[in-house]
Amino acid sequence: MKPTEMPTQGQTGGATRRPPPPPPGRQFDWREAVVPSLISLVSIVIVFGGLAWVITSAEQWPRIKLQFFNVDAMVAAFPRVLQGFWINMRIWLIVLACILFLGIVLAVVRSLRAPWFAPFRLMVILYIDLFRGLPVLLLVLLFGFGIPALNLPGMPSSSLFWGAVAMVLSYSAYVCEIYRSGIDAVHEGQWAAAKSLGLSEWQTMIYAILPQAVRNVLPAMMNIVVALQKDVALLSVIGVRDAVREAQIYTASTFNYSSLIVAAGLFLLATIPMARLADYVTHRDRKRRLQTGG
Amino acid sequence: MSVTRIQLKEVTKYFGDNLVLDQVDLSVAMHEVVCLIGASGSGKSTLLRCINRLVKADYGEIQLDGVSITDERFGKVGLHKRIGIVFQSYNLFPHLTVLDNLTLAPRRVHKKARKVAEAEALAQLERFGMGGFAKSYPEQLSGGQQQRVAFVRALMNKPDVLLLDEVTAALDPELVGEVLGIIKELKAQGMTMVIVTHEMGFARDVADRVCFLESGRILEEGDPQTMFSAPRDERTQAFLQRIVEAGRL
Numbered sequence: 001m002k003p004t005e006m007p008t009q010g011q012t013g014g015a016t017r018r019p020p021p022p023p024p025g026r027q028f029d030w031r032e033a034v035v036p037s038l039i040s041l042v043s044i045v046i047v048f049g050g051l052a053w054v055i056t057s058a059e060q061w062p063r064i065k066l067q068f069f070n071v072d073a074m075v076a077a078f079p080r081v082l083q084g085f086w087i088n089m090r091i092w093l094i095v096l097a098c099i100l101f102l103g104i105v106l107a108v109v110r111s112l113r114a115p116w117f118a119p120f121r122l123m124v125i126l127y128i129d130l131f132r133g134l135p136v137l138l139l140v141l142l143f144g145f146g147i148p149a150l151n152l153p154g155m156p157s158s159s160l161f162w163g164a165v166a167m168v169l170s171y172s173a174y175v176c177e178i179y180r181s182g183i184d185a186v187h188e189g190q191w192a193a194a195k196s197l198g199l200s201e202w203q204t205m206i207y208a209i210l211p212q213a214v215r216n217v218l219p220a221m222m223n224i225v226v227a228l229q230k231d232v233a234l235l236s237v238i239g240v241r242d243a244v245r246e247a248q249i250y251t252a253s254t255f256n257y258s259s260l261i262v263a264a265g266l267f268l269l270a271t272i273p274m275a276r277l278a279d280y281v282t283h284r285d286r287k288r289r290l291q292t293g294g
Numbered sequence: 295m296s297v298t299r300i301q302l303k304e305v306t307k308y309f310g311d312n313l314v315l316d317q318v319d320l321s322v323a324m325h326e327v328v329c330l331i332g333a334s335g336s337g338k339s340t341l342l343r344c345i346n347r348l349v350k351a352d353y354g355e356i357q358l359d360g361v362s363i364t365d366e367r368f369g370k371v372g373l374h375k376r377i378g379i380v381f382q383s384y385n386l387f388p389h390l391t392v393l394d395n396l397t398l399a400p401r402r403v404h405k406k407a408r409k410v411a412e413a414e415a416l417a418q419l420e421r422f423g424m425g426g427f428a429k430s431y432p433e434q435l436s437g438g439q440q441q442r443v444a445f446v447r448a449l450m451n452k453p454d455v456l457l458l459d460e461v462t463a464a465l466d467p468e469l470v471g472e473v474l475g476i477i478k479e480l481k482a483q484g485m486t487m488v489i490v491t492h493e494m495g496f497a498r499d500v501a502d503r504v505c506f507l508e509s510g511r512i513l514e515e516g517d518p519q520t521m522f523s524a525p526r527d528e529r530t531q532a533f534l535q536r537i538v539e540a541g542r543l
Binding site: 199215 | 346373381385386387398399403404447448
């Protein structure tokens, strides 16, 4: 190496200091790469195959198959169940939107500290105690059958409407508490900074705290979304013709339960991707926290 | 003689049963830089926060230009327009870009048009050497850069007084200099400042007056030369001795 090529810094006594070469890259070892996956594959086949063999060789299996996994019955029930499931999905989205909105309003009211807010704070506390303490099914029955029976003038008399209202009221109580934990988790310094800039408590909440709170609770909220997706099926008890109801109708006329399996399959098709999405969001959130926390 | 900008009279503050500020008297003249020093828990941060009402004093009176800070004339936002504060942990809003951090108060509190507020913010960023970071988020910046943004945010309202609450305490040592540079520049421009700091060397350089707090009282105050070289009170001497031993002076 010519002297001109040498770095000018870090020289001691003119001697050439060179770092050692990078270590040789690790060779690709096919055994290391393939053998573990092969072992897991084989063990999966053995365990699941064994289970399948035990189940299908059971004496009662043909009867089970006929009752629950009857392909003809599934095909026959599918269009109606799918139609019902479409109703599930629509109710889910509308109810979800209402819950997320009502929950955030309740959480904000609960978190504002101005003294004239006290009666509203108290109302929210009572509301949460009440609706978190009651089974959703009871509320759905009470609202879905009870209120239409009153024939209130000027009010909708549909069971579907009032059942959905019951779900919104019940879930909002939980969602409110989730938002509130997110609001509480925002650092006190953010309140101080906003106040020192002259923002009112309300402005601080809207512009500084809530956006951070929502980001804080995203993982928890995703789980609520998945839970709600299934719980919409509770509305079937008040006669809403959702997937479960349609499957039940089919079962009632044929004494075959395959239609319920169809409904189950549809629910899984919807909830499993949502659950995976929830996992992903949680994972991303964790990474973000670790980054900013360091 | 100089005009008094901030006047504290017998300011007392309890946290629960704990006496944090004990009848503190302090006056700060226009263009004066006052450093509050003292051990942690001596009440200096609380004293600072009383001045812009982040903490409400239990007793006593605090005046800005001869008017009580609780006076209606300041209204809800008037006081915060006159007094800015910069915190130890920057407290930038992490979900907003640098530009949005700076324009939040001008737009929402002082009802300036977005364009006007953004133009002012960009000019201020430029002045503090942060022109290229308007669209960055706080977490993408170094601690020193975040603190510079926090200074710009506090200065957006063109306050008459700036309160600095240990603004270099969270910074890596090599980043402290850039923030101290800003403070010196502000002093050169005549900003009235009350500074809580652990940087004693800096306090000696920049302060017109140094106040030593212990147990919620101003035990001793004076010009920095006298305070650091010949403190009268033995508790001040002991405190400075500890600082010297820690290699911070």
